[in-house]
Amino acid sequence: MKSFIAGLPKAELHLHIEGTFEPELMFKLAERNGITLPYESVEALHKAYDFNQLQDFLDIYYQGMNVLQTEQDFYDLTWAYLEKVNAENVRHVEIFFDPQGHVDRGVAFETALNGIHSALQAGQDKFGITFGIIMCFLRHLDEDDAFKTLESALAHKDKIIGVGLDSSEMGHPPSKFQGVFAKAREEGFHIVAHAGEEGPAEYIYEALDLLKVERIDHGNTSMRDPALLKRLSDEQMPLTVCPLSNTKLCVVDDMKNHPLPNMLAAGLKVTINSDDPAYFGGYLNANYEAISDLINNDKENLAQLAKNSFDAAFISVAEKQRLNADVDSYLAKNS
Numbered sequence: 001m002k003s004f005i006a007g008l009p010k011a012e013l014h015l016h017i018e019g020t021f022e023p024e025l026m027f028k029l030a031e032r033n034g035i036t037l038p039y040e041s042v043e044a045l046h047k048a049y050d051f052n053q054l055q056d057f058l059d060i061y062y063q064g065m066n067v068l069q070t071e072q073d074f075y076d077l078t079w080a081y082l083e084k085v086n087a088e089n090v091r092h093v094e095i096f097f098d099p100q101g102h103v104d105r106g107v108a109f110e111t112a113l114n115g116i117h118s119a120l121q122a123g124q125d126k127f128g129i130t131f132g133i134i135m136c137f138l139r140h141l142d143e144d145d146a147f148k149t150l151e152s153a154l155a156h157k158d159k160i161i162g163v164g165l166d167s168s169e170m171g172h173p174p175s176k177f178q179g180v181f182a183k184a185r186e187e188g189f190h191i192v193a194h195a196g197e198e199g200p201a202e203y204i205y206e207a208l209d210l211l212k213v214e215r216i217d218h219g220n221t222s223m224r225d226p227a228l229l230k231r232l233s234d235e236q237m238p239l240t241v242c243p244l245s246n247t248k249l250c251v252v253d254d255m256k257n258h259p260l261p262n263m264l265a266a267g268l269k270v271t272i273n274s275d276d277p278a279y280f281g282g283y284l285n286a287n288y289e290a291i292s293d294l295i296n297n298d299k300e301n302l303a304q305l306a307k308n309s310f311d312a313a314f315i316s317v318a319e320k321q322r323l324n325a326d327v328d329s330y331l332a333k334n335s
């Protein structure tokens with residue numbers, strides 16, 4: 001099944017570029033920028049990746065980000081990710097970045113954006129991987145700060161396709177950001193939000209009704225609310241599910257108890273994603289491999305998840321059809 005997954009054409013729709021920062025590259029860039037990391041070695045840093053909840057991870061994630069200083073750093077980070085996913089037959093990526101995580105420590109919005117964007121453009125030219133950039137608001141900060149961030153983005157609509165919401169979920173419901181998301185919609189950005197990773201099903205309703213999202217990032221706690229499940233299924237609202245993230249952050253206690261099969265049985269449009277692969281133990285194919293047993297190692301089921309990733313992407317209908325046809329012909333040749 002590993003080789004079937006490896007060759008399957010697929011898209012990644014839930015990926016924080018700062019979460020692809022591998023310890024080896026972090027040490028290299030720290031040295032280049034004259035920064036001393038609070039860890040002795042790559043191994044010591046790896047050992048710190050032991051999380052009981054989302055906040056444990058976020059503390060380390062924001063610390064790692066401090067190393068990113070120059071446009072070249074953001075380029076190198078993004079390029080390393082593209083080389084990985086190119087080897088995994090990923091055909092399209094929509095990646096998050098956290099501008100406030102950089103601007104608040106004196107790194108300009110444009111430094112981060114231009115570095116990420118030019119690497120993605122180079123990846124499209126060299127590997128044919130198409131892309132979109134989604135900027136996320138940090139929900140532990142206030143809505144004014146998010147408004148300022150949106151203001152910065154308006155000059156870069158050619159590079160940013162959407163707006164999302166991430167960071168510490170509990171106590172920071174989507175309703176806190178209703179105004180800034182209304183403005184982002186007016187400005188024509190696509191809208192997504194993390195909801196129901198740790199937070200209650202109520203936060204998923206808020207993301208749908210108040211932010212008017214086009215996809216839900218995670219959405220695990222919808223499983224506790226049959227009426228919400230029915231609605232998500234009726235609307236075919238895509239969920240960007242992240243299996244290795246879920247076990248690493250203890251959202252799910254064990255992969256064998258992952259809700260993916262129940263989500264599919266409920267008729268949800270589920271996609272598989274890696275979230276923060278440098279921290280959670282695997283890139284996109286490893287996430288497909290992690291859930292393959294749960295869907296009976298059935299090639300059609302795996303192919304359906306890949307097709308869902310194209311259906312849920314912010315690309316044209318013609319592109320979706322072309323990419324889905326690639327999945328169908330791959331399945332036909334490899335059944």
Ligand code: HPA
Binds near residue numbers: 061166167168194197
């Ligand atoms: O998994 C996540 N959840 C919330 N915020 C995040 N920021 C990076 N990764 C995550």
Ligand SMILES: [Zn+2]
Binds near residue numbers: 015217275
């Ligand atoms: Zn995420």
